[in-house]
Amino acid sequence: MATTSLSHVYTDTHLHYTHIVPLDFAAVDDLPESHTWTNTHTTRAGGGGLHLPAAVPTINLRSPSAAALVGDACREWGMFQVTNHGVPAGLVEDVEAHARRLFELPAEQKLKAVRAPNGATGYGVARISPFFTKLMWHEGFTIMAGSAVEHAKLLWPLHYHEFWDAMDNYQKKMKSLAYKLFLIILKSLGYDEDNQETSLLSASLNQSEGALQLNSYPSCPNPSRAIGLAPHTDSLLLTILHQNDTNGLQIFREGGVGWVPVTPLKGALVINVGDLMHILSNGCFPTVYHRVVPNETRRHRFSVAYFYGPPADSTVAPLVAVGRQFPRFRAVTVREYIGLKNKHLEKAIGLIKI
Numbered sequence: 001m002a003t004t005s006l007s008h009v010y011t012d013t014h015l016h017y018t019h020i021v022p023l024d025f026a027a028v029d030d031l032p033e034s035h036t037w038t039n040t041h042t043t044r045a046g047g048g049g050l051h052l053p054a055a056v057p058t059i060n061l062r063s064p065s066a067a068a069l070v071g072d073a074c075r076e077w078g079m080f081q082v083t084n085h086g087v088p089a090g091l092v093e094d095v096e097a098h099a100r101r102l103f104e105l106p107a108e109q110k111l112k113a114v115r116a117p118n119g120a121t122g123y124g125v126a127r128i129s130p131f132f133t134k135l136m137w138h139e140g141f142t143i144m145a146g147s148a149v150e151h152a153k154l155l156w157p158l159h160y161h162e163f164w165d166a167m168d169n170y171q172k173k174m175k176s177l178a179y180k181l182f183l184i185i186l187k188s189l190g191y192d193e194d195n196q197e198t199s200l201l202s203a204s205l206n207q208s209e210g211a212l213q214l215n216s217y218p219s220c221p222n223p224s225r226a227i228g229l230a231p232h233t234d235s236l237l238l239t240i241l242h243q244n245d246t247n248g249l250q251i252f253r254e255g256g257v258g259w260v261p262v263t264p265l266k267g268a269l270v271i272n273v274g275d276l277m278h279i280l281s282n283g284c285f286p287t288v289y290h291r292v293v294p295n296e297t298r299r300h301r302f303s304v305a306y307f308y309g310p311p312a313d314s315t316v317a318p319l320v321a322v323g324r325q326f327p328r329f330r331a332v333t334v335r336e337y338i339g340l341k342n343k344h345l346e347k348a349i350g351l352i353k354i
């Protein structure tokens, strides 16, 4: 039975942080040296290969062909946007407004909810920061397993309910959308929900908590020399992302294409395949390498990412029965994989290859 929560796993396998507190962005006029990246890191254009960078597909989830299109998008891109997803627009707007309200608090107020050095939740720099020598033009706030209420009480002692209710509601909606997408994706791999090979994983997803990550990329004085969020892949099965109407998210395409923008589309949510889904699909779906560059027109970008995966003690292994392939990865527990990722970042996936 799954007993360990994701937040415990992140606490147990925490990285060594020299900085947890983000820069007080409102207090600086110029890009500090600590946040200035070299041109090789900040290059925005594609590599000028043979293909023009096409856009990430957008899928209307109510369309009769949605399931087939989701399968195609997972194989070809590992990412797509969805419309008619059933998450009320008002709730998404509410969550974005709460995120904005949180990040616009004075720096000393935000510190009341700062992430503990070995902690998983609260206010702080990006979790991948220790892998890079330069700091990112970013501040984040992580919510796991009901942590929102404790932090909201610290930030807004009299009105904590509003933040908590919105985050709680949003997480529930995200969880059911993620499960719906998971089933569609399983089907595209040739599996039903109650197939013997997938039934355990499907059942464990009922107990999944997931994690919610609020991201803020303030207006940047020198966007061409800064990085919002350094390139990475997401670790769990699927990520559901809401971005405000501000550019910045990019995905890396092979074949000389390079970085392709994921343009915000009003009312749409961005879905991306994470490492565990890459493993489950036996490498059939790419896990998406993505990053955020600071907005060039100096707009403040906000995003809300929901990371969806099975509980920490669940095992994920490639589904190979239908295609009669050989497994390309060994089985891993979520806990073990997060531990590997926290030590080796994108090299983690290579370590479980057979």
Ligand SMILES: O=C(O)CCC(=O)C(=O)O
Pocket (backbone or CB within 6 Å): 213, 215, 229, 234, 241, 243, 248, 249, 290, 291, 292, 302, 303, 305
């Ligand atoms: O802000 C974004 O658009 C992407 C955020 C992201 O990649 C993450 O939180 O893992």
Ligand SMILES: [Fe+2]
Pocket (backbone or CB within 6 Å): 232, 233, 234, 290
């Ligand atoms: Fe990400």
